[in-house]
Amino acid sequence: MGYIVLLIIAAIVVWAIVAYNSLVRLRNEIDGSWRQIDVQLKRRHDLIPNLVEAVRGYMQYERETLNQVVEARAKALTASDQGSRIAAENQLSSGIGRLLAVMENYPQLKADQNVLRLQEELTTTENQIAFARQAYNDVVLSLNTRIQTFPSNLIAGNFGFHAAEYFKAAPEDQAVPKVDLAMSAPRVQQ
Amino acid sequence: MTAASDFRALEATNRRETAVLVVTMIAILAALGFGLDVWAGSIRIADGSLSGFPLLTIFALIFGAVQALISFYGGAGLVLLSVHAHPLTPDTIQHQRVLDTINEMAIAARMPPPRAYLMDDPAPNAFATGRDPAHSVICVTQGLVDKMDREELQGVIGHEMSHIRDYDIRTMMMVAVMVGGIAMLSDFFFRMMFYSGGGRRSRNDKNDGGGAIVVIYLATLILAVVAPIVAQLVAMAISRQREYLADASSVEFTRNPRALLRALEQIARSESPLKAATSGTGHLFIVNPREGVREDRERFFDNLLSTHPPLTKRIERLRAMLGAPGQATAIPQS
Numbered sequence: 001m002g003y004i005v006l007l008i009i010a011a012i013v014v015w016a017i018v019a020y021n022s023l024v025r026l027r028n029e030i031d032g033s034w035r036q037i038d039v040q041l042k043r044r045h046d047l048i049p050n051l052v053e054a055v056r057g058y059m060q061y062e063r064e065t066l067n068q069v070v071e072a073r074a075k076a077l078t079a080s081d082q083g084s085r086i087a088a089e090n091q092l093s094s095g096i097g098r099l100l101a102v103m104e105n106y107p108q109l110k111a112d113q114n115v116l117r118l119q120e121e122l123t124t125t126e127n128q129i130a131f132a133r134q135a136y137n138d139v140v141l142s143l144n145t146r147i148q149t150f151p152s153n154l155i156a157g158n159f160g161f162h163a164a165e166y167f168k169a170a171p172e173d174q175a176v177p178k179v180d181l182a183m184s185a186p187r188v189q190q
Numbered sequence: 191m192t193a194a195s196d197f198r199a200l201e202a203t204n205r206r207e208t209a210v211l212v213v214t215m216i217a218i219l220a221a222l223g224f225g226l227d228v229w230a231g232s233i234r235i236a237d238g239s240l241s242g243f244p245l246l247t248i249f250a251l252i253f254g255a256v257q258a259l260i261s262f263y264g265g266a267g268l269v270l271l272s273v274h275a276h277p278l279t280p281d282t283i284q285h286q287r288v289l290d291t292i293n294e295m296a297i298a299a300r301m302p303p304p305r306a307y308l309m310d311d312p313a314p315n316a317f318a319t320g321r322d323p324a325h326s327v328i329c330v331t332q333g334l335v336d337k338m339d340r341e342e343l344q345g346v347i348g349h350e351m352s353h354i355r356d357y358d359i360r361t362m363m364m365v366a367v368m369v370g371g372i373a374m375l376s377d378f379f380f381r382m383m384f385y386s387g388g389g390r391r392s393r394n395d396k397n398d399g400g401g402a403i404v405v406i407y408l409a410t411l412i413l414a415v416v417a418p419i420v421a422q423l424v425a426m427a428i429s430r431q432r433e434y435l436a437d438a439s440s441v442e443f444t445r446n447p448r449a450l451l452r453a454l455e456q457i458a459r460s461e462s463p464l465k466a467a468t469s470g471t472g473h474l475f476i477v478n479p480r481e482g483v484r485e486d487r488e489r490f491f492d493n494l495l496s497t498h499p500p501l502t503k504r505i506e507r508l509r510a511m512l513g514a515p516g517q518a519t520a521i522p523q524s
Contacts, residue, residue: 029300036297116283117286120283127290127294128293131294134445135298
């Protein structure tokens with residue numbers, strides 16, 4: 001009898017350790033994913049002045065679009081808390097989406113290697129932000145599910161694990177598909 | 191969580207299958223070596239007991255072990271060499287776009303970005319190889335670079351990324367390199383039979399005269415013919431189910447069934463065959479270049495001998511995902 005009780009206690013302890021470790025792993029993964037997003041956001045901030053400079057000459061009639069991007073970038077850089085920063089970054093995302101779309105109307109841009117390079121870099125940065133956000137949200141979902149479901153919620157509750165916040169995209173941003181630019185090779189449209 | 195535990199299970203399956211493959215291959219090699227020993231007379235069978243030193247069996251065992259080690263650590267390099275691939279550099283915007291897309295999909299899959307290689311071939315195709323995610327390679331053809339837009343590239347690279355995450359690349363690489371080795375050895379065996387077989391047989395017959403030797407000759411002969419075919423069949427069976435899984439995982443990464451769907455349709459439309467692929471490497475590609483992309487691949491024998499499900503069936507499944515509720519509907523691009 002004694003052995004059985006001991007075995008059950010041992011099993012519970014082992015389970016608790018495994019559950020605790022996997023919660024820690026998820027929490028670290030969330031930090032890692034967030035840093036990944038942060039790196040891309042910074043890279044985007046660095047790219048924008050260069051791109052705006054490069055296209056300004058060609059796009060005199062798009063002053064408004066360009067200004068929106070520049071302003072959103074400034075706002076994101078000076079945001080004091082997480083919430084307003086996310087809002088500003090989302091605004092910047094949709095501004096860049098618009099800018100990249102408008103650039104399609106200027107064929108002379110496609111002859112400028114410098115612009116094409118910058119455009120590609122900005123496009124991939126946008127996509128990397130989107131995918132990093134997707135990865136981040138996936139991990140948040142895993143952690144939050146663990147924290148809220150029985151029995152792992154017992155461990156989470158006792159060791160101070162908190163549900164993490166999703167990185168929500170702005171509604172208008174969701175309507176913009178992952179950016180694809182016309183520098184792709186000619187293709188047959190179905 | 192289910193997705194995470196799914197791919198861990200797939201990884202475990204692949205580790206196990208690779209081990210089974212290596213053991214089987216070494217056993218086949220040892221059996222071939224034993225046959226050669228009997229043939230060459232270094233082992234004699236008399237009155238049901240063996241005598242002599244099994245030199246060729248030991249040689250085959252060592253050959254098998256060395257081959258397995260080389261396949262594991264150098265297999266990716268050998269595969270890349272055999273298809274004449276070279277590292278992909280950002281020399282043009284199109285190549286930069288491929289490198290960028292690989293980084294994007296690595297982020298989506300939460301994995302380190304694989305190294306990128308290029309094959310100078312106009313047929314659109316791609317494959318991944320390596321022993322684990324940290325030592326992985328994605329190789330694309332120039333045709334893929336030229337013909338695919340960014341969305342399609344994401345679909346294709348997402349598919350390859352899934353093969354990497356699930357350790358399919360390890361199994362497939364070992365199949366590619368070790369099957370090649372077996373084929374080489376049985377080729378060697380045949381040559382021995384033809385050029386030096388006659389004389390030795392008459393001597394052996396005189397010495398032992400046992401029916402057992404004939405049986406072993408026959409068994410070895412059969413093995414030499416059948417081994418490469420069996421190895422190929424195993425490769426095919428393992429590989430076929432994985433393609434559907436990789437297609438599904440690609441959609442998991444891109445959240446966009448249209449990406450891979452359009453890419454596969456694009457490949458189905460392309461006519462140019464891939465020249466560099468051999469029977470050893472064909473199964474590595476996203477669409478097997480040696481099976482072509484014909485739409486009439488429904489006959490039983492075709493199915494048995496192919497490493498990939500018919501392209502039409504894969505496209506069908508992706509179409510179903512596109513229509514599935516809860517999936518983001520694709521937005522037509524400019």
